[in-house]
Amino acid sequence: MADDGRNNRGRFPTPPSQLQRDLFLAFVEKTGEPEKYALLSTTAPDKTATGHRLVCPFYVPRAKRPNHDYIPCSACAGRKKYCYGYLVWCPDGEIRIVGSCCGPEYFGIEKFRQMEAVAKEERLELENQYFLIDNLERVPDMIAAIKRLAPVCEKYLMVRDALNTRLPSFAALLKNTQKDQGGMLTVVRRKSGTLSDGPSGFRGDDGGQQSKYESEQVAPIVAAGFLKERFYPEKELACVIKDLESLAVPDALDAVSGMPRHELKARTQLFKKCVSRGNELREQLLHLSGFFSDEQLRGWTTWGQHPDNERRLNIAVSDQEIRISYSFREVLTLKKEWLLAPAALSSFSPT
Numbered sequence: 001m002a003d004d005g006r007n008n009r010g011r012f013p014t015p016p017s018q019l020q021r022d023l024f025l026a027f028v029e030k031t032g033e034p035e036k037y038a039l040l041s042t043t044a045p046d047k048t049a050t051g052h053r054l055v056c057p058f059y060v061p062r063a064k065r066p067n068h069d070y071i072p073c074s075a076c077a078g079r080k081k082y083c084y085g086y087l088v089w090c091p092d093g094e095i096r097i098v099g100s101c102c103g104p105e106y107f108g109i110e111k112f113r114q115m116e117a118v119a120k121e122e123r124l125e126l127e128n129q130y131f132l133i134d135n136l137e138r139v140p141d142m143i144a145a146i147k148r149l150a151p152v153c154e155k156y157l158m159v160r161d162a163l164n165t166r167l168p169s170f171a172a173l174l175k176n177t178q179k180d181q182g183g184m185l186t187v188v189r190r191k192s193g194t195l196s197d198g199p200s201g202f203r204g205d206d207g208g209q210q211s212k213y214e215s216e217q218v219a220p221i222v223a224a225g226f227l228k229e230r231f232y233p234e235k236e237l238a239c240v241i242k243d244l245e246s247l248a249v250p251d252a253l254d255a256v257s258g259m260p261r262h263e264l265k266a267r268t269q270l271f272k273k274c275v276s277r278g279n280e281l282r283e284q285l286l287h288l289s290g291f292f293s294d295e296q297l298r299g300w301t302t303w304g305q306h307p308d309n310e311r312r313l314n315i316a317v318s319d320q321e322i323r324i325s326y327s328f329r330e331v332l333t334l335k336k337e338w339l340l341a342p343a344a345l346s347s348f349s350p351t
Ligand SMILES: [Zn+2]
Pocket: 073, 074, 075, 076, 081, 098, 099, 102, 103
């Protein structure tokens, strides 16, 4: 078996397959002695040749070595130097093991970085293939799950419009509170008194007598995500469905095996994006039921009835409806059935 393999007469005319790689790694795991793998060449790799490939990294702590020593390195004439190394395929058709610290030194930093970059690309390609084979078959189910959100989208828009048109001042107050007061509904109390301490510059013109305002935080705004402006659930829903439909294939294994690397990458990214956008949409729609929850209405009532609150907010809840009136002029009546978050809102995640 020639080791100077310019004629490609080695034992691996092409880089090891994934199975061959896994066999090597299993051997390393079992024995702790990668150097005893029968198919390795022990001669130094030809660093002038081009096309070396990093097949896989491996690691053996010294405690797992039968003699607690380091692993010998083919690039260093068999000297024992490392615990962390690479299985390298060489253009002479042989595979060798090289210490991770020797790799850049022996092959040259530039060349070694290039080998690492190629290895990373190959690893990603494989990961994307597995990911898509596992997940593309779930696309029809995901489309169905997303479509089940459509009625909730409609109700979301209806309720958001109703809040903004029927209770415009209260809606504006909630939005400002969310933005400026950290989401706490507050009341302001006016206190008169003498300022006996503090720098004189802070005193009023009346020579020490001045009004002092105190604000009290009364209730938090729950599920404030509901107030988010520039959220267009129906548009987002249609976009996610369209993207998912573009991913649908009759047979995932078939489709993936013939797919070029850049397409594997693009489809993997698109799938992941659909998952996160679908989940975000779902999260956002869930705010609909939380926003008019019992907890929220209790907080608003406490705030509306606070003795220091000059604004008038009244809430009446019946079996079917919630009626909110604000400042005597603004009234919103909501049907409770609009606010239920359907069971269809289960989240989905890639396998
Ligand atoms: Zn070495």
